[in-house]
Amino acid sequence: MRNLRSLSIVFVIAGVLALVRFTLPTNTQVALAFNHQNPSLYALWTSALVHESNAHLFNNLRGYLLTALPAYAAFALLDQRRKFWVTTVAFLVIVPPLATGLSFLVFDYKGIELIYSRGFSAVVGAYAGLAIIAGLQLVEEAPNTEIGYYICANYGLVLFAVFALEFPDLRLLFGILFFVSVLVLIWGFRREIVADPTEVGTWFKENTVVGAVSVVGFLSGVLIVLGLFPSEVAQGGTLVNFVGHGVGIIFGLLAGLNVL
Secondary structure (H helix, E strand, O other), rough: HHHHHHHHHHHHHHHHHHHHHHHHHHHHHHHOOOEEOOOOOHHHHHHHOOOOOOOHHHHHHHHHHHHHHHHHHHHHHHOOOOOOOOHHHHHHHHHHHHEEEEEEHHHHHHHOOOOOEEEHHHHHHHHHHHHHHHHHHHOOOOOHHHHHHHHHHHHHHHHHHHHHHHHHHHHHHHHHHHHHHHHHHHHHHHHHHOOOOHHHHHHHHHHHHHHHHHHHHHHHHHHHHOOOOOOOEEEEOOOOOHHHHHHHHHHHHHHHHHHH
16 A cells, blocks of 8 residues: 555656646646746746646657656666666756756857747656666676576677667667677677576576566666657757756666666
8 A cells, every 4th residue: 555655746746747737727737838038937947837838748648658667667666766766856856957957058059049948848857867777786786697697698798789760860879788788698609698588588487476576677667768759859849858868868868877
């Protein structure tokens, strides 16, 4: 029962975002957004609570729940629920002003005209980064470390391969990382640091819950990261804030590495 009450906070956060969207007057929501032409200090935080449209809200809620829930499950299996909530507080308090502030500075420096910044997407990016790290850590700390290393290495291969295909400008970088990961994996086989691939199926049968949570967390995180960096700079007539998204993802990755 205590765990269910704790988990309900994840949904409370989603409910607050929906409540703001559907109950506050439009002019109030505009006032809470960060105005690049007339910036205010409080809007560095409040801009994360408001969204431009229902579709904008629903996309962020979907991304948030797809990453926050498996991340919470991974932390629970690692018996680190308190660290999850400490990290959540950090996401809600630090990520919005950091992402919005850096976006303002970058757009102003580049001379990009933008009126408003708003939305929960930077925090969603932070949860995506956290879900990736939590999924990897869950496998690493499970029984049979050698098999865990093999699974984590394959997660890395998937990540680098997908990013190499998705981001043409960074294809060389991720291609090199993919190639290096293959070499490390081969070296691990030869040194017997990494288990034989045939043992993975048995490992998943013996660690069904851990395996499922790690796969869902890792893949959800990767998919949401890709969704935060669409091929088109403008979506629905609105400029995609790549800076804010990137700040959130990096913060989430670093937070995960720090607390786990």
